[in-house]
Amino acid sequence: MADVPNDAPEHCPGTSSDQAGKSSACQGCPNQSICASGATKAPDPAIEEIKQKMTSVKHKILVLSGKGGVGKSTFSAHLSHALASDSSKEVALLDVDICGPSIPKIMGLEGEQVHQSGSGWSPVYVEDNLAVMSIGFLLSSPDDAVIWRGPKKNGMIKQFLRDVDWGEVDYLIVDTPPGTSDEHLSIVQYLSGAGIDGAVIITTPQEVSLQDVRKEIRFCKKVNLPILGVIENMSGFVCPKCKNTSQIFPPTTGGAQRMCEELNLPLLGRIPLDPRIGKSCDEGKSFLTEVPDSPAAAAYQSIVQKIRDYCASHSASDDSC
Amino acid sequence: MDGSGKGNLDQVKHVLLVLSGKGGVGKSTITTELALAFRHAGKKVGILDVDLCGPSIPRMLSVGKPEVHQCDSGWVPVYADPQQQQLALMSIAFLLEDSDEAVIWRGPKKTALIGQFVSDVAWGELDILLVDTPPGTSDEHLAVLENLRKHRVDGAVLVTTPQAVSTGDVRREITFCKKTNLKILGIVENMSGFVCPHCSECSNIFSKGGGEELAKLTGSAFLGSVPLDPLLTESLEEGRDFLQAFPESSTFTAISHIANTLLNSLNA
Numbered sequence: 001m002a003d004v005p006n007d008a009p010e011h012c013p014g015t016s017s018d019q020a021g022k023s024s025a026c027q028g029c030p031n032q033s034i035c036a037s038g039a040t041k042a043p044d045p046a047i048e049e050i051k052q053k054m055t056s057v058k059h060k061i062l063v064l065s066g067k068g069g070v071g072k073s074t075f076s077a078h079l080s081h082a083l084a085s086d087s088s089k090e091v092a093l094l095d096v097d098i099c100g101p102s103i104p105k106i107m108g109l110e111g112e113q114v115h116q117s118g119s120g121w122s123p124v125y126v127e128d129n130l131a132v133m134s135i136g137f138l139l140s141s142p143d144d145a146v147i148w149r150g151p152k153k154n155g156m157i158k159q160f161l162r163d164v165d166w167g168e169v170d171y172l173i174v175d176t177p178p179g180t181s182d183e184h185l186s187i188v189q190y191l192s193g194a195g196i197d198g199a200v201i202i203t204t205p206q207e208v209s210l211q212d213v214r215k216e217i218r219f220c221k222k223v224n225l226p227i228l229g230v231i232e233n234m235s236g237f238v239c240p241k242c243k244n245t246s247q248i249f250p251p252t253t254g255g256a257q258r259m260c261e262e263l264n265l266p267l268l269g270r271i272p273l274d275p276r277i278g279k280s281c282d283e284g285k286s287f288l289t290e291v292p293d294s295p296a297a298a299a300y301q302s303i304v305q306k307i308r309d310y311c312a313s314h315s316a317s318d319d320s321c
Numbered sequence: 322m323d324g325s326g327k328g329n330l331d332q333v334k335h336v337l338l339v340l341s342g343k344g345g346v347g348k349s350t351i352t353t354e355l356a357l358a359f360r361h362a363g364k365k366v367g368i369l370d371v372d373l374c375g376p377s378i379p380r381m382l383s384v385g386k387p388e389v390h391q392c393d394s395g396w397v398p399v400y401a402d403p404q405q406q407q408l409a410l411m412s413i414a415f416l417l418e419d420s421d422e423a424v425i426w427r428g429p430k431k432t433a434l435i436g437q438f439v440s441d442v443a444w445g446e447l448d449i450l451l452v453d454t455p456p457g458t459s460d461e462h463l464a465v466l467e468n469l470r471k472h473r474v475d476g477a478v479l480v481t482t483p484q485a486v487s488t489g490d491v492r493r494e495i496t497f498c499k500k501t502n503l504k505i506l507g508i509v510e511n512m513s514g515f516v517c518p519h520c521s522e523c524s525n526i527f528s529k530g531g532g533e534e535l536a537k538l539t540g541s542a543f544l545g546s547v548p549l550d551p552l553l554t555e556s557l558e559e560g561r562d563f564l565q566a567f568p569e570s571s572t573f574t575a576i577s578h579i580a581n582t583l584l585n586s587l588n589a
Binding site: 004005008066067068069070073098099100102105142143144148149150153177180181184185204206208209211212214215216217218219222223237239240241242244246247248249252253273275279281282 | 343345374375380381421423424428429458489493495519520525527528551557559
């Protein structure tokens, strides 16, 4: 289903299907003999190359959501900041949202460029131990649109994994676009050899968001991606003047809590809406260092600790087998 | 497949796209509210939901999960108001057996389905067809435009939230519109300020004014701002007609104003 080339004849069975090169639609296709030879069914050699490259990366975590604008990039950025606050850890943040890269802005790296080195593309460093890579660094102006179809986006993701000189890394955080499509399939496929620790799923409390997030969870199950847990973002708003809480995005169907109970997933925490979070992101600063004593910062820290613990137990069980 | 020429879109007078580079800014919300506002203005409206991986419109219009029927000229759309038949809808959600099912498709398959969606829905006579899109500038957007080209697209309404992280993505969407010769009818700023129901203090949760600034910067029309309103979110969750339920709210005024501006610019 995933491997029909853009310019394939109608009814192309897909290059890795059992019918590749043999179906009636293949008659007259210039690539019929290649498909029939079985060469296209072999796994992409890049998976092995990426596995080699990723041997220096201890933990790989995907940040996912079926829904857009729920705070994937905000969370990815702050997870990276929090993990990197331990100066003995090396953290890398990879943005695979090809059409809407927000990470450069949130990390305060707008206008930065990627440099070539002998061992590949050098990521951009926010701190000595926090490296960032995004397609945003490859665009010449903030107006530049990346109007790409799937295959080209997949090629870019492959390059990000294979050709970036990440070095020794403790945590690789991958920020993704919304949905369950090319980018998601590609990142999971390309990292299948190297192994992914798990996915963190972000949602907001309302059902309109949860219904898309359930699809994302279904996606994780289908591709055998372990789910570390779910985070409910934009969960309530405390008025800075009267201190009353309002549910701006009301959890009409019980919010993430109910969904986690139904699907038997851990709820990692709830992060309240705080105008200072959005402001920090716009200014490219870390909310965690800007307003460290806020309830939202505490929620972030508690979630990050759970992710640290998960990774620690994960690598312990890895070593034993 | 396309031997019938323009076919099903022949009797559709105006086509509007609702776009945003950013996700979760309220494309589906604005699409739904515009459709309801147009209908209240006496127009016959259709919504085509091409967000294949995250279709939201069926819930927002509370149409449940009806079966889609076939007729000679294609798929019969689902009516949000079966008696009057003034608001027609087609969404991928209707074709999925299980509503939690993920549509894990790569581009070419999405492109093929959108081609069908655009040409094979028997809309009949419509004053306005609104097309709700997923975030980004990729397969779905190119496919919709390619297929609508045969017909005529009046233009696009761009939705953003005020903060720079969002307007940054919408700037890219504007470049997309320019590159594909799609007219920009205007920019809507959504989630613009929140008035505390307890003390009436206005908090700019996602900053303020970014949409208007973006419009100025890019020389586009600014259609208006819609505040963050828990009543609006709740209405959409329950599939109620917000415009009918809360006609005295400032959100209502904002949405009606945007709808009227659009109707005027379409001459509809």
